[in-house]
Amino acid sequence: MWPLDVTEQRKEESEMGFVRAANLGDVPPGTIREFQVEGKAIALANVGGQFHAIDNTCIHRGGPLADGPLEGNVVTCPWHGWEYDVRTGKVGQNPTAGIACYAVEVRGGEIFVKVGD
Numbered sequence: 001m002w003p004l005d006v007t008e009q010r011k012e013e014s015e016m017g018f019v020r021a022a023n024l025g026d027v028p029p030g031t032i033r034e035f036q037v038e039g040k041a042i043a044l045a046n047v048g049g050q051f052h053a054i055d056n057t058c059i060h061r062g063g064p065l066a067d068g069p070l071e072g073n074v075v076t077c078p079w080h081g082w083e084y085d086v087r088t089g090k091v092g093q094n095p096t097a098g099i100a101c102y103a104v105e106v107r108g109g110e111i112f113v114k115v116g117d
Helices: 006-016
Strands: 018-023 032-037 040-047 050-055 074-076 083-085 094-098 101-107 110-114
Touching: 018 032, 018 040, 040 110
Parallel strands: none
Antiparallel strands: 018 110, 032 040, 040 050, 050 101, 074 083, 101 110
């Protein structure tokens, strides 16, 4: 079978729901960064080599979560201090509230995120 050209490869990835978000080196261990994926602002965190993707918008007042500090599994919104577990998207102060989490796959040196259904 012939290798897919780039256009066909992107179409296939999109149909599977996973879209390339970043290179591994873009999110070093212990950091969180914002990426636009399919028109959504995603906060991509690297916790000890495990990647987690959540919505980048705090539910309190819309603060950019990727601009906040990441300590272990917890990112703190830089605007008003709301804390989120990057593994679950749940708010530390109220675990019944939270933001969307997205599936992540690492393929070679790239990180893919599934933002659709």
